[in-house]
Ligand SMILES: [Zn+2]
């Protein structure tokens with residue numbers, strides 16, 4: 001069990017989403033930095049958790065996690081799920097569905113472009129995504145490479161930006177669905193980096209929908225944000241979480257361990273689960 005001298009980074013991405021370190025590399029690096037544990041929180045994916053747990057061995061805690069992309073129709077809202085059962089069939093099925101929906105969305109945009117007479121192949125876009133989720137940046141980069149436009153900005157403006165002719169809307173989970181899914185798979189849901197979304201107006205509703213934690217420590221948060229969300233967490237009885245949101249070594253500012261929380265946080269999350 002962890003104590004408060006132990007520090008954990010509860011927000012780390014791996015190669016299973018858009019990070020550039022494998023789960024094994026994340027564990028190795030976190031140990032080297034003297035951390036007591038990490039939460040693996042890949043975007044809409046949990047497969048990296050098992051790999052990290054295997055690599056961790058004893059004396060290092062890997063908290064199973066996920067970062068779900070949701071939208072309330074106005075803002076993109078990221079929701080962190082901790083202590084989820086990563087073996088849950090329901091969870092895996094749901095995550096597969098999102099990935100398929102995203103993949104299909106990319107293909108549909110390419111088909112629209114082809115109908116417009118633009119030179120672009122589905123295979124080239126899928127290759128660029130490297131087996132991961134197909135996003136508009138992959139399509140834009142392919143359009144630039146093919147000479148259909150001069151720049152990524154032009155690709156968005158002319159073809160795939162919101163309101164542009166080849167745009168296809170994204171399938172998005174609602175925050176309430178994310179909180180339910182996390183709860184049903186034994187986990188605790190929390191709002192990720194609320195300071196970047198600035199939708200504090202939603203917090204009361206989120207608590208009614210099952211939110212029990214809030215990310216207070218995050219590289220995008222100012223000292224003011226940290227103080228505000230700490231107060232809010234205390235007032236509303238939410239578990240304070242935090243982490244580096246590291247995506248690997250590309251961005252030194254977001255390095256593993258840049259933001260941490262005490263070991264007791266995991267115990268608080270475990271308690272919050274039984275509400
Ligand atoms: Zn996020």
Ligand SMILES: [Zn+2]
Nearest residue numbers: 011013067245
């Ligand atoms: Zn993240």
